[in-house]
Amino acid sequence: MKNLEKSTGVSIPLGAIYTTKKDGTVIGEFTDLPEFAKFCKKADMTLLQLLPVNDTGTGSSPYSGLSAFALHPIYIDLRAIPEFEACYSSDKSFAKEYDQMIKNFGYAKDKRYDYTGILNAKTSLLLNLYNTTEIAKTKTPSEELEKWIKKNPWIVNYAVYKNLKFKYMQASWKEWPKEDTNLSEKEIKARWENPELKKDHLFYAWTQMRAAEQFKTATQAVKKAGITLKGDMPILMNEDSCDAWALPGIFNHSLRAGSPVDGENPTGQNWGFPTYNWDYLKKHKYNWWIDRLKSAEQYYGAYRLDHILGFFRIWAIPSRDTTAVLGHTVPYVPMTREQLHSIGFDDGRIRWLSQPHVPTSAIEDITWNHQTATAILNMFMDRIGNEELWLFKKTVTGDKDFYEADLSKYCEGDAAQRSKDVLSKAWQNRCLIEIEKDKFVPVWTYYTSNAWNSLNDDEKGRLKGLMDNTSREQDKLWETQSDEILSTLTQSVDMVPCGEDLGAALDCLPRVMDKNNILGLRVMRWTRRWSEPGKPYIPLDQITHLSVATSSVHDSTTVRQWWLEDRDGSSTFVRTNPWAFGIEGWDTQKIEQTANSLFTPEIAECYLKGIAKSNSIWCIHPLQDYLAMEQKYWLADPNAERVNVPGSVNSSNWTYRMPCTVEELEKDNSLIEKIKGIVASHK
Numbered sequence: 001m002k003n004l005e006k007s008t009g010v011s012i013p014l015g016a017i018y019t020t021k022k023d024g025t026v027i028g029e030f031t032d033l034p035e036f037a038k039f040c041k042k043a044d045m046t047l048l049q050l051l052p053v054n055d056t057g058t059g060s061s062p063y064s065g066l067s068a069f070a071l072h073p074i075y076i077d078l079r080a081i082p083e084f085e086a087c088y089s090s091d092k093s094f095a096k097e098y099d100q101m102i103k104n105f106g107y108a109k110d111k112r113y114d115y116t117g118i119l120n121a122k123t124s125l126l127l128n129l130y131n132t133t134e135i136a137k138t139k140t141p142s143e144e145l146e147k148w149i150k151k152n153p154w155i156v157n158y159a160v161y162k163n164l165k166f167k168y169m170q171a172s173w174k175e176w177p178k179e180d181t182n183l184s185e186k187e188i189k190a191r192w193e194n195p196e197l198k199k200d201h202l203f204y205a206w207t208q209m210r211a212a213e214q215f216k217t218a219t220q221a222v223k224k225a226g227i228t229l230k231g232d233m234p235i236l237m238n239e240d241s242c243d244a245w246a247l248p249g250i251f252n253h254s255l256r257a258g259s260p261v262d263g264e265n266p267t268g269q270n271w272g273f274p275t276y277n278w279d280y281l282k283k284h285k286y287n288w289w290i291d292r293l294k295s296a297e298q299y300y301g302a303y304r305l306d307h308i309l310g311f312f313r314i315w316a317i318p319s320r321d322t323t324a325v326l327g328h329t330v331p332y333v334p335m336t337r338e339q340l341h342s343i344g345f346d347d348g349r350i351r352w353l354s355q356p357h358v359p360t361s362a363i364e365d366i367t368w369n370h371q372t373a374t375a376i377l378n379m380f381m382d383r384i385g386n387e388e389l390w391l392f393k394k395t396v397t398g399d400k401d402f403y404e405a406d407l408s409k410y411c412e413g414d415a416a417q418r419s420k421d422v423l424s425k426a427w428q429n430r431c432l433i434e435i436e437k438d439k440f441v442p443v444w445t446y447y448t449s450n451a452w453n454s455l456n457d458d459e460k461g462r463l464k465g466l467m468d469n470t471s472r473e474q475d476k477l478w479e480t481q482s483d484e485i486l487s488t489l490t491q492s493v494d495m496v497p498c499g500e501d502l503g504a505a506l507d508c509l510p511r512v513m514d515k516n517n518i519l520g521l522r523v524m525r526w527t528r529r530w531s532e533p534g535k536p537y538i539p540l541d542q543i544t545h546l547s548v549a550t551s552s553v554h555d556s557t558t559v560r561q562w563w564l565e566d567r568d569g570s571s572t573f574v575r576t577n578p579w580a581f582g583i584e585g586w587d588t589q590k591i592e593q594t595a596n597s598l599f600t601p602e603i604a605e606c607y608l609k610g611i612a613k614s615n616s617i618w619c620i621h622p623l624q625d626y627l628a629m630e631q632k633y634w635l636a637d638p639n640a641e642r643v644n645v646p647g648s649v650n651s652s653n654w655t656y657r658m659p660c661t662v663e664e665l666e667k668d669n670s671l672i673e674k675i676k677g678i679v680a681s682h683k
Contacts, residue, residue: 004496004617004618005617006617006618006619006682006683007046007047007228007617007618007619007682008044008045008046008047008612008618008619008620008678008679008682009040009045009046009047009048009049009227009228009230009618009619009620009621010040010045010047010048010049010620010621010622010623010626011048011049011050011051011230011550011554011620011621011622011623012036012048012049012050012622012623012658013028013050013051013062013554013643013654013656014028014029014030014032014033014050014051014053014075015027015028015074015075015113015115015654015655015656015657016028016623016643016656016657016658017029017032017033017036017658017662018032018107018657018658018660018661018662019032019035019036019661019662019663020661020662020663023099023102024102024103024106024107025102025106025107026101026102026105026106026107026113026118026121027074027075027105027113027118028075028657029075029076029077029214030071030075030076030077030211030214030215030217030218031077031080031214031217031218032077032218032662033048033218033219033221033222033229034218034221034222034225035662035663036048036662037221037222037225037227038225038662038666039662039665039666040225040227041225041226041227042666042672043671043672043675043676043679044675044676044679044680045227045675045679046226046227046228047227047228047230047302047618047620048222048227048228048229048230049229049230049231049232049304049620050229050230050231050232051232051554051643051654052065052231052232052233052234053071053072053075053215053231054066054067054068054069054070054071054072054234055067055070055071055072055073056072056238057165057170057240058116058119058170059238060115060116060651060653060654060655061644061653061654062232062234062654063234063236063306064238064273065234065237065238065241066161066162066165066238066240066241066242067154067158067161067241067242067243068154068237068241068243068288068292068295069152069154069158069291069292069295070154070155070158070208070242071208071211071212071215072211073119073122073123073126073207073208073211074115074118074119074122075211075215076122076126076207076210076211076214077214078098078122078125078126078129080214081129081210083129083132083133084129086132087128087129087132091128091132094125094128094129097121097124097125097128098125100121101118101121101122101125104117104121105117105118105121107657108657109635109657109659109660110635110636110640110659111657112640112651112652112655112656112657113655113657114651114655115651115654115655116651126203126207127203130203130206130207133206135202135206136199136202136203139195139198139199139202140198141202141205144209145202145205145206145209148205148209148212149205152208152212152295154291154295155204155205155208156188156189156192157188157242157243157245157246157247158204158208158242159192159200159201159202159203159204159205160183160188160191160192160201160246161173161242161245161246162204162242163197163200163201163204164176164180166200168180172239172240173240173244173245174239174240181245182248183246185246188246212298215299216298216299219298219299219300223301228301228302228496229299229300229301229302230300230301230302230303230304230496230498230620231296231299231300231302231303231304232303232304232306233292233293233296233303233304233305233306234306234307235305235306235307235308235310235311236257236271236273236274236306236307236310237251237273237274238273239253239256239272239273239274243288244274247288249277249280250276250277250280250281250288251274251275251276251277252274252275252276252277252316253274253319254318254319255274255275255316255317255318255319255330256270256271256272256273256274256275256316256317256318256319256321257271257273257274257275257310257314257315257316257317258270258271258315258317258324258327259271259315259324259503260315260324260327260444261324261325261444261445265324267323267324267325268315268317268323268324268325268327268444269324269647270317270321270322270323270324270327275314275316275330276314278331278481278485282484285488286485286488286489289485289489290488290489290492290493293489293492293493293495294492294493296493296495297493297494297495300495301495301496302495302496302497302498303495303496303497303498304498304499304500304521305497305498305499305500305518306500307500308486308499308500308501308504308509308513308518309501309503309504309506309509311481311482311485311486312478312479312481312482312504312506312508312509312512313329313330313331313332313474313478313481313506314329314330315327315328315329316328316329316330318397318398319398320397320398320399320400320401321398321399321400322398322399322400322403322424323399323424323428325428325443325444325445326427326428326430326433326443327444328433328435328441329441329474329478331474331477331478331481332435332441332474332477333470333471333473333474333477334435334436334439334440334441334470335432335439335440335441335442335466335467335470336438336439336440337350337438337439337440338438339466340440340466343462343463343465343466344459344462345459345463350432350440351391352451352454353430353431353432353451353452353463354430354431354432354433354434354440354451355391355392355430356391356392356426356427356428356429356430356450357384357389357390357391357450358377358381358389358390358391358392358423358426359388359389359390360373360374360377360388360389360390361373361388362422362426363376363377363419363422363423366411366415366418366419366422367410367411367415367419372410372411375410376407376410376411376419377390379405379407380392380393380396380401380402380405380423381393381396392427396427398427399423399424399427399428402420402423402424402427403420403424405420407419407420428443429449429450429451430443430446430449430451431443431446431449431451431452432446432451441470442467475506475507475508476508478506478508479508479511479512482508482509482512483512483515483516486512486513486516486518487515487516490516490517490518496519497516497517497518497519498518498519498520498521498548498618499513499518499519499520499521500521501513501520501521502521502523502526510544513546514546517546518546519546519547519548519617519618520544520546520547520548521547521548521550521553522543522544522547522548522549522550522614522616523550523551523552523553523556524537524540524549524550524551524573524610524611524614525551525552525556525562525566525569525570525573527543528572534572535572536572536576537572537573537576537577539576540577540580540610540611540613540614540615541613541614541615542615543614543615543616544615544616545615545616545617546617547615547616547617547618548616548617548618548619548620549611549612549614549616549618549619549620550611550619550620550621550622551607551608551611551621551622551625552621552622552624552625553622554622554643554644555643555644555646557642558622558624558625558628558638558641558642559604559607559608559624559625559628560599560604560624560625560628560634560638560641561638561639561641561642563599563603564599564638567596570595571595571596572595573607574591574594574595575591575595577610578590578591578594579610580606580607580609580610580611580613581594581603581606581607581610582606599628600631601628601629601630601631604625604628604629605629605674605677605678608621608625608626608629608678609677609678609681612678612679612681612682613681613682619678619682622643623658624641624642624656626671626674626675627658627659627671629671629674629675630668630670630671630674633659633660635659640652640656641656642656643656
């Protein structure tokens with residue numbers, strides 16, 4: 001690992017950057033980075049962090065990539081393409097279309113950018129530009145493109161995939177006809193070489209070449225300015241991605257990644273992304289992951305591994321479940337049937353623990369008809385002898401089976417929906433999950449199940465003891481797996497590795513990260529001892545040295561929102577760190593006055609300076625939190641300054657725009673001096 005010094009920087013989504021351009025702008029582009037780097041340099045910042053810039057297709061979330069390698073065409077500067085000037089001056093329809101894009105989607109201080117509109121407009125303009133090239137006219141790559149394709153072999157899968165996506169009107173590849181769903185490597189190559197499709201395929205290759213050259217030129221300028229560019233590497237891939245389609249061996253499509261039940265998520269989180277087949281990746285020496293990092297190294301000096309916990313263990317959910325309740329960790333150490341026998345649980349007891357037993361009354365209470373209830377239960381369950389008790393059929397694999405079923409001939413409207421909800425809740429109500437034949441793991445919330453609560457204290461003690469033993473074995477397994485993977489990856493490139501380790505409570509995680517010199521993430525508002533009375537903040541001088549300190553992240557509220565909305569958290573921070581606000585510890589009146597004050601630019605500055613005095617080696621804050629130090633940059637609605645609201649899907653997520661031009665920031669000596677003061681505090 002490089003010898004690191006204390007450094008301070010800023011994070012921003014590329015699309016949010018706004019620089020002055022002679023004919024307007026619609027979104028931040030690769031070519032805007034050098035200008036933004038000038039602002040960073042003027043403010044003494046030496047780190048610039050971007051959100052992922054990979055192609056995400058029709059979706060705006062940068063963490064839902066359609067390719068592990070392809071850059072997003074939406075960030076291409078059309079005017080920087082060699083063919084632009086000639087096309088704009090000679091083709092009136094092209095010029096009109098371009099001017100209309102600027103008019104329709106141009107910058108406005110208080111408006112998000114229109115992701116879909118801009119993407120569609122730019123794609124059309126890129127295609128028009130491409131059609132003027134000799135490549136399009138001859139259906140043959142130029143010498144320049146030929147060399148680029150050889151250096152980037154992933155483009156073959158990507159171009160064929162993107163062309164098929166276009167053919168099927170952007171539908172998921174899982175909805176394509178069978179002949180295009182499971183193409184072998186040889187078949188994909190043959191399709192790539194198909195003369196009738198060559199022009200279309202080369203369009204995607206040409207677009208990626210232009211994106212790569214613009215990004216490379218921009219990042220070299222950033223580096224020359226003395227700024228380290230930090231990229232973002234999402235751990236997971238979209239189910240509907242080129243990689244998941246072309247390289248099925250890498251992924252486990254029968255499972256979906258997510259997170260278990262917690263206080264804010266009573267049914268857990270199901271992210272919808274396939275999990276990895278780590279055995280396959282290990283067999284192939286993790287080459288796909290290494291190739292990802294080497295591709296990123298063309299542009300970045302540091303990288304952030306999103307959800308680094310997933311390299312230790314992933315929360316895997318059956319693909320037919322809508323919730324994450326019946327997920328389990330992968331890898332895992334099971335409790336075997338033999339072990340359960342050894343602690344006094346016979347097969348009948350094991351069945352009781354692992355298979356929900358549903359009484360007829362559960363549905364009869366909704367339908368008010370025994371025969372109707374029996375008919376509905378018969379669709380999904382088998383009766384136990386002559387009892388009014390039922391077990392789910394082996395053919396039921398998840399609660400989607402209930403929600404996709406047609407119950408209209410038995411009941412309608414609210415009764416049908418309520419019946420499905422009851423069945424879904426019953427499906428989740430178990431103590432153990434049989435993952436493989438005779439191999440069991442506990443449900444994350446096993447202690448809430450009917451089966452667990454029917455056990456006597458002695459039975460609970462014996463079963464909990466077995467659970468604890470397997471849990472300890474799992475910890476060793478996770479440490480071994482993560483160390484092998486992360487050491488292989490981090491040693492394959494020279495970039496500085498960082499890991500998003502929020503919410504991780506594994507004992508082995510800090511050991512593995514320290515061993516592999518991976519910087520953790522410390523969001524200061526969350527660095528508290530949550531299990532202690534009053535949830536005190538961890539003293540700033542006790543923050544892990546190998547970490548990146550930050551005021552907020554793209555999924556959280558900004559500092560301004562936090563102060564306004566979480567008065568308990570912000571006031572507790574003031575009481576814990578009064579010196580950060582220029583207050584002596586004995587001046588309780590001033591402490592309380594500040595803790596209960598309205599948010600001001602001075603509050604923002606003190607908070608950021610306080611974080612700068614932490615023990616973290618790097619300190620990177622979102623641009624919005626720096627701008628909070630100057631009230632003229634505040635938007636009327638604080639929510640408009642936020643990048644993303646997790647769990648919501650709408651047009652405002654991921655489409656934040658900075659409320660001024662970069663050139664304005666470069667001339668704002670007041671803001672620059674404040675940032676310099678923060679940088680100096682971090683030395």
